[in-house]
Amino acid sequence: MNQMSIGNYIALKRKQKNLTQGQLAEMLNVSNKTVSKWETGKCMPDYATIPILCETLGISVAELLDGEDAEPNSVRLYDDKQTLELIAAAQTRTSQGSLLEAAHSIMIGIAFLAISLALIDSDPMIASFVTGLTLVIIALGVYSVIDEVRFAAKSKNHV
Numbered sequence: 001m002n003q004m005s006i007g008n009y010i011a012l013k014r015k016q017k018n019l020t021q022g023q024l025a026e027m028l029n030v031s032n033k034t035v036s037k038w039e040t041g042k043c044m045p046d047y048a049t050i051p052i053l054c055e056t057l058g059i060s061v062a063e064l065l066d067g068e069d070a071e072p073n074s075v076r077l078y079d080d081k082q083t084l085e086l087i088a089a090a091q092t093r094t095s096q097g098s099l100l101e102a103a104h105s106i107m108i109g110i111a112f113l114a115i116s117l118a119l120i121d122s123d124p125m126i127a128s129f130v131t132g133l134t135l136v137i138i139a140l141g142v143y144s145v146i147d148e149v150r151f152a153a154k155s156k157n158h159v
Contacts, residue, residue, distance in 0.1 A: 004041035005067030011039040013057040027056050047084055102148065105141030109134045 014024050014035075021039070025032040028049055037043045045053055054061055061084060063070050116130035 002041075002067060003044060006044065006064060007039045007041040009059075009064065009067040010035075010053070010057070013059055014039075017057060024056065028052055050084060102141045102144035105144065106138055109138035109141060112137060 014021070019027075020032075021035040022032040025035045028035075030049065034043075038045055050061060050064065054064055057064075060070065112130055112134040116127045116134060119127040119130060
């Protein structure tokens with residue numbers, strides 16, 4: 001699976017349907033920047049968007065992932081539904097890993113907060129610095145959690 005090949009294939013099929021990036025984006029309920037990122041190989045469509053994208057472009061999921069039209073007599077081990085389930089599972093594992101990293105960030109922030117409280121009497125300046133660092137770490141962790149939850153909700157709404 002080559003993102004550049006997939007992106008070029010999306011662009012080719014979109015143009016064959018006489019659609020602009022904006023028109024395709026509107027049909028898929030995504031931004032035209034998202035379509036541009038797919039076509040330049042910077043990112044891949046979300047698993048929830050793939051069936052709609054394939055239907056819109058008149059291609060199969062296998063063709064999309066291969067980045068080319070299927071040969072007339074080609075045989076596939078997995079059908080489109082099974083392929084989408086594999087993609088969904090992979091994206092879910094990635095999301096779970098991101099949530100775990102965010103939780104670690106929050107826990108590290110809490111540990112730094114404990115250190116800053118211990119230092120407040122002996123060295124207020126260092127304690128203030130550690131407290132500021134703590135707030136940034138915790139804020140990044142919370143932002144990551146919110147971003148993952150928002151992504152999961154968006155994906156669930158597309159299914």
